[in-house]
Amino acid sequence: MNLMPEKLIYELSAPGRIGASLPDNDVPATPVPANLSRDSLKLPEVDELSVIRHFTRLSQKNFSIDSHFYPLGSCTMKYNPKVNEQLAGLRGWRDAHPLIGDEFSQGALELIYRLQESLCAIGGFAASSLQPAAGAHGELSGVFVVRAWHVSRGDAKRTKMLIPDSAHGTNPATCTMAGYTTLPVPSDAEGGVDMAALKAALGGAQREEIAGIMITNPNTLGLFDRNIEEIARLVHEAGGLVYGDGANMNAVTGIFKPGNSGIDVMHFNLHKTFSTPHGGGGPGAGFVGVRKDLADFLPGPIAVKKGSGYALAMPSKSIGRVKSFYGNFGVLVRAFAYVRMLGATGLRRLAENAVLNANYLKVKVEKSYKVKYPRRCMHEFVAMGDIAPGIHTLDIAKRLIDYGFHPPTIYFPLIVPEAIMIEPTETEDKETLDAFAEVLAKIADEARTNPDLLHNAPTTTPVGRLDEVAAARSPVLCFKG
Amino acid sequence: MPFIANSDADRKAMLAAVGVSSIEELFTDIPSAKRFPKLALPEGISELEVTREIEAMAANNLNASSCAWFLGAGAYNHFIPAAVGAISSRGEFLTAYTPYQPEVSQGTLQAIFEYQSMAAELLGMEVVNASHYDGATALAEAVLMAWNHGGSRKKVFLPTALHPEYRDVIRTYFAAFDVQFVEYAGEPSSAAVDETTSCVVCAYPDFEGRVRDLKAGAEKAHAAGALFIVHADPIMCAILKSPGELGADIVTAEGQALGNAMNFGGPWLGMMGATAKLMRKMPGRIVGQAQDHEGRRGFVLTLTAREQHIRREKAVSNICSNQGLVMLQACVYMALMGKNGMRQVAELCWNKAHYAASEIAKLPGFKVPVLDKAAAGAFFKEFVVTTPIPAAAIVDKLSRASVVPGLALSKYDPKRTHELLVCVTEMNTKAQIDLLATSLKEAAK
Numbered sequence: 005m006n007l008m009p010e011k012l013i014y015e016l017s018a019p020g021r022i023g024a025s026l027p028d029n030d031v032p033a034t035p036v037p038a039n040l041s042r043d044s045l046k047l048p049e050v051d052e053l054s055v056i057r058h059f060t061r062l063s064q065k066n067f068s069i070d071s072h073f074y075p076l077g078s079c080t081m082k083y084n085p086k087v088n089e090q091l092a093g094l095r096g097w098r099d100a101h102p103l104i105g106d107e108f109s110q111g112a113l114e115l116i117y118r119l120q121e122s123l124c125a126i127g128g129f130a131a132s133s134l135q136p137a138a139g140a141h142g143e144l145s146g147v148f149v150v151r152a153w154h155v156s157r158g159d160a161k162r163t164k165m166l167i168p169d170s171a172h173g174t175n176p177a178t179c180t181m182a183g184y185t186t187l188p189v190p191s192d193a194e195g196g197v198d199m200a201a202l203k204a205a206l207g208g209a210q211r212e213e214i215a216g217i218m219i220t221n222p223n224t225l226g227l228f229d230r231n232i233e234e235i236a237r238l239v240h241e242a243g244g245l246v247y248g249d250g251a252n253m254n255a256v257t258g259i260f261k262p263g264n265s266g267i268d269v270m271h272f273n274l275h276k277t278f279s280t281p282h283g284g285g286g287p288g289a290g291f292v293g294v295r296k297d298l299a300d301f302l303p304g305p306i307a308v309k310k311g312s313g314y315a316l317a318m319p320s321k322s323i324g325r326v327k328s329f330y331g332n333f334g335v336l337v338r339a340f341a342y343v344r345m346l347g348a349t350g351l352r353r354l355a356e357n358a359v360l361n362a363n364y365l366k367v368k369v370e371k372s373y374k375v376k377y378p379r380r381c382m383h384e385f386v387a388m389g390d391i392a393p394g395i396h397t398l399d400i401a402k403r404l405i406d407y408g409f410h411p412p413t414i415y416f417p418l419i420v421p422e423a424i425m426i427e428p429t430e431t432e433d434k435e436t437l438d439a440f441a442e443v444l445a446k447i448a449d450e451a452r453t454n455p456d457l458l459h460n461a462p463t464t465t466p467v468g469r470l471d472e473v474a475a476a477r478s479p480v481l482c483f484k485g
Numbered sequence: 486m487p488f489i490a491n492s493d494a495d496r497k498a499m500l501a502a503v504g505v506s507s508i509e510e511l512f513t514d515i516p517s518a519k520r521f522p523k524l525a526l527p528e529g530i531s532e533l534e535v536t537r538e539i540e541a542m543a544a545n546n547l548n549a550s551s552c553a554w555f556l557g558a559g560a561y562n563h564f565i566p567a568a569v570g571a572i573s574s575r576g577e578f579l580t581a582y583t584p585y586q587p588e589v590s591q592g593t594l595q596a597i598f599e600y601q602s603m604a605a606e607l608l609g610m611e612v613v614n615a616s617h618y619d620g621a622t623a624l625a626e627a628v629l630m631a632w633n634h635g636g637s638r639k640k641v642f643l644p645t646a647l648h649p650e651y652r653d654v655i656r657t658y659f660a661a662f663d664v665q666f667v668e669y670a671g672e673p674s675s676a677a678v679d680e681t682t683s684c685v686v687c688a689y690p691d692f693e694g695r696v697r698d699l700k701a702g703a704e705k706a707h708a709a710g711a712l713f714i715v716h717a718d719p720i721m722c723a724i725l726k727s728p729g730e731l732g733a734d735i736v737t738a739e740g741q742a743l744g745n746a747m748n749f750g751g752p753w754l755g756m757m758g759a760t761a762k763l764m765r766k767m768p769g770r771i772v773g774q775a776q777d778h779e780g781r782r783g784f785v786l787t788l789t790a791r792e793q794h795i796r797r798e799k800a801v802s803n804i805c806s807n808q809g810l811v812m813l814q815a816c817v818y819m820a821l822m823g824k825n826g827m828r829q830v831a832e833l834c835w836n837k838a839h840y841a842a843s844e845i846a847k848l849p850g851f852k853v854p855v856l857d858k859a860a861a862g863a864f865f866k867e868f869v870v871t872t873p874i875p876a877a878a879i880v881d882k883l884s885r886a887s888v889v890p891g892l893a894l895s896k897y898d899p900k901r902t903h904e905l906l907v908c909v910t911e912m913n914t915k916a917q918i919d920l921l922a923t924s925l926k927e928a929a930k
Binding site: 027033063064065066070074079081089093102140141144148184258260285288303329333335343346350363402416433466470472479481482 | 486500528531543550558566589601602651724739747764771772792809884892914
C-alpha cells in the first residue's frame with residue numbers, strides 16, 4: 005500500500021501543460037457569440053505522465069479483490085474474471101450506438117436476449133428485463149411492477165409493503181420512491197421472518213392495504229428462511245405479491261429457484277452473483293424477473309425473438325423506461341460471459357462452494373467470536389464484536405486492516421448488535437480462510453491483552469481514522485484553490 | 486472448475502471441519518422438493534470458446550469506428566485517450582467496493598473528490614455528487630428533489646424538446662406521486678410558472694441541439710419561487726457559460742461524452758450538481774475532505790444522513806450502487822484534457838458542426854432551420870435538417886454504405902417524417918463531413 009501523501013490533481017497543475025493531443029481544426033472556424041461564451045474554466049493543466057503517475061499512486065491506496073481478501077457481507081466480493089473485461093471492451097460493443105436500429109444491433113440484442121433467458125432459467129421466472137442499472141434500481145423497477153399490477157386490477161389502495169427488519173436499507177427507501185409506506189416485520193429467534201407477526205400484519209384491518217412483502221432469502225443474516233413457501237402463500241392469500249431481493253443469490257444458483265417457491269418479482273445484482281466488478285461503487289446491473297402474468301408490466305424495452313433474429317420491444321403494459329436505452333450493456337456482456345463459462349453445473353458448484361466456504365469459516369470464527377444465530381449458514385454469517393470490555397466492532401474492523409484484510413460489513417444487519425457480517429465467496433481458497441480466521445482469533449486476544457492495538461488501528465494505511473463528524477459539520481466537497 | 490480454488494481434497498477436509506458428510510447436507514433448510522432443480526442451461530465452456538462466441542456476436546453490430554458517424558441524440562462519439570482505460574482497468578480501482586472503509590479506499594475517495602471538483606467547475610455548481618446511473622435518471626432524481634423541496638408545489642415544467650427517453654424516465658419515476666407535468670415550447674422563460682410550480686427544467690442544448698436562454702428562464706422561475714433545473718452537455722460547458730453562472734439551482738448531465746464509450750447505451754454517467762443551499766437534499770454519495778488525528782488530509786463519504794443505508798425509508802433516494810468506475814473515467818479524462826483540452830474538444834465540435842450545417846443547407850431540398858436569420862438560434866454539435874424525402878429512408882440507405890447521417894426524428898415522433906438530427910464531433914474529419922453532404926444529396930435524388 006502506498007503510504008505517501010498524494011497531491012490533488014489541481015496541485016499538480018502548471019499553466020500550459022496538457023495530457024492529451026487532438027487534431028487541428030480542418031474546417032473554417034465559426035466564432036462563438038460573445039454573449040454565450042464562457043470567460044474562465046478552472047480545470048487543472050497536467051501532462052500525460054503526471055496524470056498516469058497520479059492515478060496509479062492513488063490506486064495503490066486502495067484495497068481491492070485483485071490485491072486483498074475482501075469478505076464484505078452481502079456484497080459478494082468474488083473474483084472478477086479478466087476475460088470479461090477483454091470481452092466487454094470489444095470495438096463492436098464499445099462503439100455501438102443505442103439508436104442505430106435493431107437490424108444493425110443484432111449482436112447486442114442476441115446477447116441481451118440470451119442473458120434474459122439464462123437468468124430466467126436460473127431464477128425460475130417467465131420473463132425479465134435487464135434495463136435496471138443496479139440492484140436498487142432493479143428493486144424500484146420491481147416495486148413499480150407490483151404497484152402497476154395492483155392498479156391494473158383496480159386495487160390502488162394497496163400501498164403498504166411488509167419488510168423484515170433484517171432487510172437492506174434500499175428496500176424501505178425503494179418503497180418510499182414508489183409511493184409506498186413500509187411495515188416492518190420482526191425476525192424470530194431463528195433469524196427468519198416471525199410467522200406470528202406476519203400473520204398479525206396480514207390479518208388486521210390493513211389486510212386490504214398490503215401490496216406485498218419484500219424478502220431477501222437467504223436473508224442478510226446469511227440464513228435461508230425455511231418458511232419461504234408459507235410466507236408466500238400467506239401474502240398471496242391476502243392479495244399481495246412477493247418481491248424477492250436477489251442480493252444473496254450467490255448462495256443458491258442451481259440450488260433453489262425463487263420463482264418456483266412463490267417469489268413473483270425479483271432482482272439479481274449482476275455485480276454480485278454474476279461476477280462483474282464493483283468499480284469502487286459501480287456500475288452494476290440489475291435483472292428483474294417476474295412470473296408470467298406480470299411480464300407485460302416489465303420496464304423496457306426488452307430484447308425479443310423476431311423471425312430468425314432479435315428485436316427490441318416494449319412490454320404492453322410496461323411501467324415505462326427506468327433509464328435511457330437498454331441497461332448497463334457493458335456490464336451485461338461480462339455477466340453473459342460468466343454464465344456461459346460456468347454453465348449449469350458450474351452455477352451449482354459456485355453456490356455450493358460459497359456456502360461451504362462460509363460454513364467452514366464460521367466454524368473457525370465461532371471459536372473466538374459469538375455468532376448470533378448458530379444454525380448452519382448459507383453464503384455468509386453474522387458474528388459479533390463485543391469480545392472485550394471497551395472494544396467495538398469498529399475496532400476489530402480497523403485492526404483487520406493492519407493484518408492486510410479488508411473488513412467485513414459492520415453494524416449491519418441492524419438487528420444484531422455489534423454485527424460483523426462475513427461473506428467469503430467461493431473464489432477464496434482454504435488457506436485464505438484459515439489465515440483470516442487466525443487473524444480474527446489473534447485480534448480477539450489482543451482485545452483482551454492490549455486493547456490499544458485495536459483502538460489505534462489502523463496504523464499501516466496512508467491515513468488513520470478520519471474525523472467524519474467534523475467533515476460532515478463543515479463540508480469541504482471541492483478543491484478550493 | 487473455473488474461479489473456484491478449492492480442490493476435492495480441500496472440500497473433504499472442510500466438510501469434515503463443518504461436521505457434515507456431503508455438500509448437499511449444507512442445504513437442508515431449503516424445501517426438499519425445491520432443492521437442486523435442473524437448470525435449463527448448457528454446460529460451461531472454456532475461456533477460449535467464450536471469447537470466440539462473444540467476438541462473433543460483437544461483430545454483428547455496426548459500430549462507429551468503421552463508419553462516418555453523425556448519429557448522436559443522447560449518445561456521443563467522442564475521442565477517448567488511451568490513458569483513461571489504462572487507469573480505469575487497474576484492478577485496484579476496478580475491483581474495489583464502495584469506499585465505506587476510508588483508510589483502505591483513499592484512492593477511490595480522492596479520485597471522487599477530484600471528479601466532484603472538476604465537474605463542479607464545469608457545470609458551475611457548488612456541489613456535485615459521485616454519480617447516478619445515467620443522465621436520464623440523474624434528471625429524474627433532480628426533478629424529484631425539486632418536487633420534494635417544493636412541498637405543496639405540484640407543477641413541473643418540461644421542455645417539448647427534451648430527449649423523449651428522458652421524459653419517459655421522469656414519468657416512470659413519478660408514477661406514484663401527485664405531480665402535474667406541463668410542457669413548454671421554445672425558451673424556458675416562456676413557461677407559465679406560478680406559485681404552484683416546483684421547478685422548470687431546461688436542456689442545454691435541447692434535444693434538437695438549440696442553445697436556450699437559461700438566464701431569462703432562471704430569473705422567471707426564481708421570481709415565482711420555483712427551482713431552475715438544467716440538463717447540460719458537459720463538453721459544451723467548456724466553451725459556453727456554465728448553467729450555474731446563468732442561474733441554475735440543480736444541474737444534471739450525461740457524462741458519457743467525458744471519456745466513456747457509447748457501449749450500446751451503458752454504462753454511462755449521470756452527473757448531478759447543486760447549489761450549497763440544496764446540498765443536504767441531494768441524492769447520491771458525496772465525498773468530503775477530512776483529517777485524521779495526526780492532521781493528515783484524507784477523504785470520506787460524507788453527509789450520509791441523506792442515504793438509504795442510514796435513513797432507510799426516510800432517505801432522499803434509494804440509490805446505492807452508482808457508476809463509480811465511469812465517474813473515474815470522466816475524472817481521468819478531465820484531468821488529461823484539462824482547461825485547454827476541454828476547450829479544444831468543444832471548439833472542434835462547434836466548428837465542425839457549424840461547417841456541416843452550412844454545407845448541408847446548400848443542398849437542394851435540404852434546410853437547416855437553426856441557421857435561418859429569423860430564428861436567431863445558436864447550436865453546439867447537433868442540429869435538425871429538414872429533408873426532401875423521408876429521413877428514415879435516407880438513414881437506412883446511407884447506413885448500409887457506412888455513412889450514418891443521424892437520427893430520423895420519426896423514431897420518437899411518427900409525424901416528424903422529414904427531419905434528421907445530425908451530430909458532429911471532433912471525431913468527424915472535414916472529408917467525412919463533405920462525404921456526408923454528397924451522400925445526402927445522392928440519397929435524396
